[in-house]
Amino acid sequence: MGLLDAATFFSKTLIPTIGGRATNRRVPFTFSSTKRLLESGSVGTTQSRELAKEDAAIVLAKELRAIEGTDFLGSALGTLGLSSVLSVVPSMPVINMAVNPNTIRWSQPKRYVKRDTMNGSVFFHFTDSKGQNNDILTLTFSGSTGNINTQNGLDNSTNTGADVKLRIWHELYALTREPVLLDGGLKNEIFITYRTVLMPIPITFVGFFNQVLEFTENAAHPFSRDYTFGFTVTNTSPPLDDLTNKLNSALSLVGPISAIKSVI
Amino acid sequence: MPGEQHPVRYAFPAFRVFIYGLEVTDDVLSVNINMHDGDMPGQCTINLVNELDRYIVTTNDMRALAAVDLSERVIRIPWLSQADDQGSTDSEYQDKKLPGVFDPVKRNMLTKKGLITQDIELSNRTDPFGNEAASINQKYFDRKVDKYPISDGSPIFHPMDPVRVFFRDPYNPSRWYHMFCGFVSDMIDTTSENNVKTMVITVEDPTKLFRYSRAFINPGILDADKVIHNSEIRFQTAYQSPMAGMSLPEVVYTLVFGQNAPEDQFIQQVDSLNGSGPLSTRTHGIGHFSFDTSVIATVGPAPPKGSAIWDDEKRKRDGAGIREGSSIAKDVIDLGNNLAAWQLMLDHEVKPSDMQMMTTEADRTQFGSVHRLELVKSNGEPDIEKIITYIGSRPDQYPVDAGRIMILIPRSLGVENNKIVIGDIIGGYPLQSDATTAGAILHEILSRIEFTMYCSPRGDIVIEPPLYDFDPDIFGMEPLDDAAIKGLFNGVLRHYPQLESAATRWPLPKDMKLGPYGPNYVILKRDTYNWENAFIDDKVHTLAVVAPAIVDNMEGIGFMSLVGHVLPVWRESLIPLYGVRLATPTPRGYIYTTAGARLYGEMCLNRLNADAHTFRVSHLPNIKLWLNRPTYIQGRNAIATPKSITHNLTWGQAGDMTTSMEMYASRTWDGTMSKDDPTRPVYTGIGGYDGRMLDYAQLFGIAPEPEKKE
Numbered sequence: 001m002g003l004l005d006a007a008t009f010f011s012k013t014l015i016p017t018i019g020g021r022a023t024n025r026r027v028p029f030t031f032s033s034t035k036r037l038l039e040s041g042s043v044g045t046t047q048s049r050e051l052a053k054e055d056a057a058i059v060l061a062k063e064l065r066a067i068e069g070t071d072f073l074g075s076a077l078g079t080l081g082l083s084s085v086l087s088v089v090p091s092m093p094v095i096n097m098a099v100n101p102n103t104i105r106w107s108q109p110k111r112y113v114k115r116d117t118m119n120g121s122v123f124f125h126f127t128d129s130k131g132q133n134n135d136i137l138t139l140t141f142s143g144s145t146g147n148i149n150t151q152n153g154l155d156n157s158t159n160t161g162a163d164v165k166l167r168i169w170h171e172l173y174a175l176t177r178e179p180v181l182l183d184g185g186l187k188n189e190i191f192i193t194y195r196t197v198l199m200p201i202p203i204t205f206v207g208f209f210n211q212v213l214e215f216t217e218n219a220a221h222p223f224s225r226d227y228t229f230g231f232t233v234t235n236t237s238p239p240l241d242d243l244t245n246k247l248n249s250a251l252s253l254v255g256p257i258s259a260i261k262s263v264i
Numbered sequence: 265m266p267g268e269q270h271p272v273r274y275a276f277p278a279f280r281v282f283i284y285g286l287e288v289t290d291d292v293l294s295v296n297i298n299m300h301d302g303d304m305p306g307q308c309t310i311n312l313v314n315e316l317d318r319y320i321v322t323t324n325d326m327r328a329l330a331a332v333d334l335s336e337r338v339i340r341i342p343w344l345s346q347a348d349d350q351g352s353t354d355s356e357y358q359d360k361k362l363p364g365v366f367d368p369v370k371r372n373m374l375t376k377k378g379l380i381t382q383d384i385e386l387s388n389r390t391d392p393f394g395n396e397a398a399s400i401n402q403k404y405f406d407r408k409v410d411k412y413p414i415s416d417g418s419p420i421f422h423p424m425d426p427v428r429v430f431f432r433d434p435y436n437p438s439r440w441y442h443m444f445c446g447f448v449s450d451m452i453d454t455t456s457e458n459n460v461k462t463m464v465i466t467v468e469d470p471t472k473l474f475r476y477s478r479a480f481i482n483p484g485i486l487d488a489d490k491v492i493h494n495s496e497i498r499f500q501t502a503y504q505s506p507m508a509g510m511s512l513p514e515v516v517y518t519l520v521f522g523q524n525a526p527e528d529q530f531i532q533q534v535d536s537l538n539g540s541g542p543l544s545t546r547t548h549g550i551g552h553f554s555f556d557t558s559v560i561a562t563v564g565p566a567p568p569k570g571s572a573i574w575d576d577e578k579r580k581r582d583g584a585g586i587r588e589g590s591s592i593a594k595d596v597i598d599l600g601n602n603l604a605a606w607q608l609m610l611d612h613e614v615k616p617s618d619m620q621m622m623t624t625e626a627d628r629t630q631f632g633s634v635h636r637l638e639l640v641k642s643n644g645e646p647d648i649e650k651i652i653t654y655i656g657s658r659p660d661q662y663p664v665d666a667g668r669i670m671i672l673i674p675r676s677l678g679v680e681n682n683k684i685v686i687g688d689i690i691g692g693y694p695l696q697s698d699a700t701t702a703g704a705i706l707h708e709i710l711s712r713i714e715f716t717m718y719c720s721p722r723g724d725i726v727i728e729p730p731l732y733d734f735d736p737d738i739f740g741m742e743p744l745d746d747a748a749i750k751g752l753f754n755g756v757l758r759h760y761p762q763l764e765s766a767a768t769r770w771p772l773p774k775d776m777k778l779g780p781y782g783p784n785y786v787i788l789k790r791d792t793y794n795w796e797n798a799f800i801d802d803k804v805h806t807l808a809v810v811a812p813a814i815v816d817n818m819e820g821i822g823f824m825s826l827v828g829h830v831l832p833v834w835r836e837s838l839i840p841l842y843g844v845r846l847a848t849p850t851p852r853g854y855i856y857t858t859a860g861a862r863l864y865g866e867m868c869l870n871r872l873n874a875d876a877h878t879f880r881v882s883h884l885p886n887i888k889l890w891l892n893r894p895t896y897i898q899g900r901n902a903i904a905t906p907k908s909i910t911h912n913l914t915w916g917q918a919g920d921m922t923t924s925m926e927m928y929a930s931r932t933w934d935g936t937m938s939k940d941d942p943t944r945p946v947y948t949g950i951g952g953y954d955g956r957m958l959d960y961a962q963l964f965g966i967a968p969e970p971e972k973k974e
Contacts, residue, residue, distance in 0.1 A: 111917050115884075118899065119790035120271040122884055124434070126919050127276055135917055181316070186366075 027195040027202075031095040031175055034063060034188045040093035042066040063191065064204055064237050095172055098165045101143030104196075108137040130241075137233040137240070139192075139205065142226070145169045149223035162223075169227070176213040176229055192231065201246050206235040271790060275434035277885065277913055277921045281310055282656030283448065283465070284425040285536035286373060288312060291319075293462065293915060295429060297444045300908035300926075301718040301891050303707050305468040305475070308429055308444040314461035318367050319420050320453055321374070325365045326416045329374060373420045376537055377412035419451045419463065426536070426659035427467045430614065430652050431887050431913065434921060439776070440614040440648050441887050443911065445664040445723040447472055469719035470551055470665040474703030477550045479519070496548070513560045513596075513671050515709055516727060519702045520669055521555050522548030536660040543663065544626060550702055551665035553725065556625050557762045558669040561597045561606060564964040566675045597759045598675070601964055603731075604740030605756050606672060607781040607890075608749075609763065612721040615778075616646040616770035618655060621762065622662050622722070628762070645773045667723030674729055676963050714867040718891050732874065732905035732929035733961040734894050735947065736785040743777035784888035785895040787881055792899055793922070796880040797930075803876035804950065805847040806835040808865040831858060833865030835873075837954035847872055866958035873950050874929035879904045882924040887911060889923065894931075903947045904930040938968035946970050 111126040111133045125133040148166040175190065182188050192205040208231070215227040238246060280289045293311040300306060314320060321329075332339065365371040412422050429444040450466040478496045522528055532545040543552060599605050619639070620628055639650045655662045710717050710727065717727045744752070753764040772778070811830045847868055879897060889895070894903050904927035913921045931947040938944040946968050949956055953970065961967035 109917065111919070113917075113919055115793070115920070117790055117884060118792045118794075120273065122273050122275050124275045124277060124919065124921055126915055126917075127278065131276075 028096045028098070029100050029195075030097070030191075030193040031172060032093060032191045033175060033178055034186065035178055035182055036091060036093045036175075037063055037066055038182075039091070042093055060189070060206065060235065063189070064206075091174065092168075092171050095168055095175060097143075097172075098161055098168050099144060099146035101141040103140075103142040104194075105140040105142075106137065107140070109135045111135045137236075138210065139231045139233060140228065141231065142228040145225045145227070147223055148225070169225070172227075173213045176209045176211075180208060189234075190231070199243070201238070201243055201250065203240075203243070204237040205231065205233045206237070207231055207233040273435075275885065275921070276432070276437045277434040277919075278432035278437070279443075279913055279915075280430045280440075280652055280656065282428045282659075283310075283421055284373070284427075285538045285657045285659050286369065287653070287656060288319075291315070295431075295443075295911075295913050297429065297911045298908065299444075299469075299718065299721070299891055299910075301716040302907075303703070305446070305471040306444070306719055307449075307469075308427070308446065308467040310427075310429075310465045310467065312463045312465065314453065314463045316367065317461065318370055319463050320461075321370075321414055321416060321418050321420060323416050325370065325374065326414075328365050329378060329414065370420055373537060374414060376535070377420075377422070378410070378414060380411045380535055382409050382411050417453075419453060421448055421451060421465065423448050423451075426664040427465075428656045428659070428662075428664065429467075430656070431911070433887060434885055438648070440652055442612040442614060442618075442721040442723075443887060444469065444721055445667075446470055446719075447664065470553075470667060470723055471703065471717075471719050471725065473551045473665060474519075474706060475701055477519075477702040479700055479702050479705055512673065512709070512713070512715075512727075516669060516671060516706065517558075519706060520550050520553050520725070522546045534660045534663065536658060538657050539660045541660050543624060543660075552624065552663050554625055554666050554668050556628070557621060558671075559597060559609060559760060560595075560671045560673070561599050561609075562673050562675040563599045563603065563606065564601060564674045564676055564960070595759050597756060599672075599756045601738075601966060602752075602756055603734070603738050604744075604779065604781060605752050607739050608744065608752065608778060609757075609760070610670060610720055610722075610724065610726060610890075611778065611781070613778070614648050614652055614655075615772065615776075616648075616651060617763070617766035618722075619651060619770055620766040622655060622666070624661070624663065624666055627661055646770065648773070664723055667720070667725060670720075670724050670726045672726075672728045674960060674963060712864065712867075714871050716892050728892055729960060730870070730874075730905070730929070731892050731960070732894055732903075732931070732949075733956075733959045733967070735903065735961075736894055736896050737782045738966070739781040739785065739893065741780050741782045744779045745777055749778065781888075784886070785890070785893045787883055787886070787895060787897050787899075789898045791884040791886070792897075793882045793884070795882070795897065795899055797900055797902075798878050798880075800876050800878070801842075803872060804838065804842050805845045805869055805872045806838045806842050807844050808833040808847045808868045810861040810865045810868075831861040831865060833862060833869060833957075835869060835951055835955055837951040863958070866956075870956060870958055873955070874905075876950055877904075877928075877930040877932075879927040879930055880924070881927065882922060885911065885913070885921040885923045887923070889925065895925070895927065897927075900932075901945075902930050902932045904928065936970040939971045940969060942971070944968060 113124045113126075115122050115124065127133045146161075146165045148162050148169070150162045150166060178188055178190075180188050189206050190208055192207075193202060194205060195202045210230040210232045213227050213229040215225050217225060279292065279295050280287065281292050281295065282288070288310075291312045291314075293313055294309075295311075296309040298307050312319060326332075327339075365374060414420075425448040427444070427446055427448060428442070430440050431443040433439040433441065444467065446467045446469040448465055449468045449472070450464075452464040453461070454463070455461045478493075528547045529544050530547060531542045534541055534543040545552060616639075639647055639654060641647045706717065713729075715727055715729055717725065720726050742748075749767065753767070757763060809830050809832050879900075879902070881897060881899075889906065889909050891906055891909060894905055896903050906925040906927050908926040910924045911922075912924075913919075929949065931949045933945045933947055934952060936946040936948070936952075938946055953959065953962075953967075959967060
């Protein structure tokens with residue numbers, strides 16, 4: 001994704017809510033996979049085997065373009081055409097979260113080992129080609145479905161978006177259960193687009209789920225359910241090492257601190 | 265402050281591994297390297313992750329290679345029911361036309377290897393009943409054989425694939441070292457119940473070739489032509505030893521290089537993943553070792569003139585190694601006492617000059633400015649990592665068996681001294697051929713004179729006398745800058761123009777110095793994990809008896825006095841404590857002079873007593889350690905010599921890197937100080953200086969003279 005200009009830096013956080021007219025600063029997380037993109041025709045050709053023969057880096061670049069190039073902010077969820085959301089499709093190519101996860105924990109250990117000698121200690125750092133000893137980044141998402149009470153009739157569920165939220169949760173559950181290997185030896189990679197107040201530069205994480213979505217049915221919350229799942233990141237777009245530079249460039253265009261305060 | 269009492273350091277290990285020119289570094293879980301000076305080759309074990317069967321040929325891959333189109337043909341395995349045979353009868357599977365080999369690494373490797381075929385001669389083939397092959401079996405034979413058999417479930421690597429391993433200096437990350445080179449030997453592919461796939465590859469160093477190079481001594485009259493392949497070494501000699509009358513360098517060079525005459529060579533096609541090319545190969549030699557860059561060097565002072573072990577009649581000129589006029593004539597470099605120069609020649613750090621020194625003789629002058637441009641950084645400095653990539657990925661240009669033969673001989677033993685090696689009786693002419701191997705011949709000869717042979721990490725075959733009598737500082741305590749190296753080229757290395765030419769054309773990076781090598785052989789306490797110091801009483805011997813006589817089956821005769829005089833060699837200083845403990849060395853050849861017998865007895869006692877006091881040390885990684893180098897162990901204030909060195913590097917969050925050594929010939933300090941330098945302790949072996957009459961440091965005149973005790 002390119003840098004955002006000053007005028008639109010935070011404006012793209014404004015989208016209509018479901019059924020309402022008020023604006024709300026929320027960017028939906030999106031989840032997708034290579035399998036869903038292939039089935040929807042968003043990437044590759046009808047000859048998916050041709051795609052599989054390409055270099056893995058080229059395949060990934062195509063998939064990222066398909067995800068990052070789409071303006072999800074103006075997507076069906078934003079316009080709230082119900083029929084477009086509930087159109088008969090086997091699965092959503094891209095899952096737009098109606099209710100974003102409420103907790104995301106980032107964890108990235110370092111690769112080093114301590115060995116004691118007779119008179120001292122040595123730390124062995126296992127570095128990559130850039131000299132970094134960072135291990136794999138793991139994200140742990142926790143969230144709630146929101147109101148999924150579809151028992152009160154269509155009008156009510158339309159207003160609360162319960163049908164959509166229910167369906168999105170099931171799509172997410174199915175996504176975490178997808179195979180990691182597709183026909184022809186193609187890896188099925190998972191894509192998560194991520195944008196928060198802390199991370200205003202949109203990031204696409206590429207990786208795999210390290211557990212199927214975990215949830216508990218609890219009578220104390222009869223019409224919503226909490227869930228959690230873990231995600232192991234194998235790649236990001238843009239690279240995490242470039243985030244600071246991009247953010248600094250974008251912030252330098254926004255203006256004085258007072259202007260920023262109003263949108264935090 | 266805790267930091268002062270408990271020093272903390274950082275280490276940054278790394279490795280690079282190439283198999284058949286393919287870099288597999290990213291898939292390597294661990295590397296274990298063992299170098300030793302025994303009969304068997306050094307070994308390296310590489311543990312690879314085999315994700316998605318990247319290194320194993322699958323059924324799908326075989327279909328693609330065999331061009332089996334399942335829309336036209338069904339594969340049915342007769343002993344599988346349809347329910348069990350999910351692969352070939354599944355309709356979805358059948359709908360697929362020709363699949364591809366999807367993994368690009370696997371695809372490149374199989375494409376390259378699949379094209380290499382060899383013609384075989386069918387005209388003299390017979391079936392088991394003696395009929396010509398044209399009978400019932402002909403329909404099964406093919407005139408062309410795939411050099412690299414590829415089948416479902418087999419690895420994409422094959423035995424004898426060349427392998428190179430490089431390690432980074434963990435304390436100086438800009439420096440890289442050759443750590444191992446050799447041939448793939450064993451491969452084990454493992455899949456767990458959770459589909460975790462790994463592969464273990466065992467690699468042996470180029471001395472493996474010695475084990476398989478047959479040498480026939482007095483091939484039988486009746487079957488020689490039928491049994492002996494025209495590439496095998498064949499000796500027709502009146503002596504039982506095939507090397508009668510030859511010096512040590514001549515023995516080695518004859519076995520390794522054969523005749524070296526142009527008509528005794530042929531052109532062999534050599535392939536790797538990234539290239540192919542012709543390689544000149546000696547018909548009766550071993551491997552493709554490099555003759556022009558091999559070195560015979562002498563060290564130490566000459567023996568007194570007229571000494572019985574220095575045979576003036578056999579020398580053609582002072583310092584001559586190989587007879588002038590011989591097809592394998594070679595000059596000898598005299599190093600004086602400069603073992604630092606010897607180590608400089610052997611050193612295994614990756615240097616720009618490796619581009620020239622490690623390639624084949626035919627290619628040695630070809631690497632000009634084009635290649636240099638590819639291998640430099642933007643500031644014009646040589647890029648060591650690119651050099652590693654080039655050498656590792658082109659085993660067709662840098663064969664792993666194209667190393668040098670490096671022989672170091674004390675001048676006092678005489679380069680052409682063959683009194684120890686031979687001395688034999690006239691053998692009969694056998695009617696059937698008995699084969700031995702070049703490796704067996706070499707080890708037999710070297711063990712008699714207590715020399716050691718090993719393969720260096722660069723792939724050089726190194727033959728040296730035991731160096732356990734020296735102290736580590738003899739290998740130099742100062743780094744060698746350009747001036748020092750130039751001095752060496754003008755001095756002792758002037759007979760080695762290839763090294764100077766390579767160093768001139770491929771200069772070192774600006775901040776890189778060579779050496780010093782002495783500090784590499786010091787194990788400080790702060791670097792040590794643990795040690796084990798053992799004294800084995802049973803190994804101590806105080807008397808060796810050698811019989812310099814020419815009698816057949818001497819061992820079977822009960823009374824040695826009947827076979828002529830015997831020569832006892834004593835360790836008088838050990839007898840008061842240990843008593844008379846007899847070693848009965850039985851030379852496999854025969855010694856025919858008293859001087860030779862005495863020398864042989866001294867060597868035997870040295871060898872046996874060296875195993876009495878041993879060390880095992882495990883410590884921080886030290887990839888600069890070297891076999892047969894006196895190494896100081898600070899924890900016990902002793903000097904011992906490694907017989908075996910093992911480096912282990914396991915990658916990742918649970919990773920580790922260690923070096924361990926098994927050492928022998930320990931020398932300790934008994935309180936004696938040097939007379940010339942009263943601050944320098946004198947380290948001696950069992951029985952002190954009195955316990956060893958053959959001491960190479962004394963022979964060189966550099967052993968510190970002890971202050972006499974009052």
